[in-house]
Amino acid sequence: MSRLSQPEAQALIFREARLLDRQDFNAWLDLYTEDVLFWMPAWRDDGTQTEDPDRELSLIYYQGKDNLRDRVDRLTSGLSPVSKTLPRVTHLVSNVEIIDGDEDETNIMSAFVTHAYDPRTDQVRTHFGHYEHGLRRESVDWRIASKIVRLGNDLIPTVLDINAI
DSSP states (O other), rough: OOOHHHHHHHHHHHHHHHHHTTTTTTHHHEEEEEEEEEEEEEEEEEEEOOOOTTTTEEEEEESSHHHHHHHHHHSOOOOOOOHOOEEEEEEEEEEEEEEEEESSEEEEEEEEEEEEEEEEEEEEEEEEEEEEEEEEEETEEEEEEEEEEEOOOOOOOOOOOOGGG
């Protein structure tokens, strides 16, 4: 087995963004490991984010694929006004960089901007920040074992969910 290459890393991160944009949540979930950590820390103050999702405030925190799957089910159920019409989202991901890794695990950082149009309110929201992906090889495929979203603009005037960041 060989290490993850730069083109392979970019392809995986870009595929994740594309699946979210297309609202193909089942294929998106298939990219993740069963024990995935999906976390968006809050800002403690202007220069410091929270560091422990078990003891400090988080904007989003899911441990394990079952919890992430449950969130997708609620998001797509159509049972709440928010889930009846999902926003149309475009993820722009760049600066994908392999930080470290070996044949079985790799850490990647990238920058992102998302544009989300909510047809219910006719409003566009833009968010930006950095992703930290921890990837793990499972059999022959690479899967996302952790995703930390470091949101740069934390003024969130409405619900911000997994599909819009």
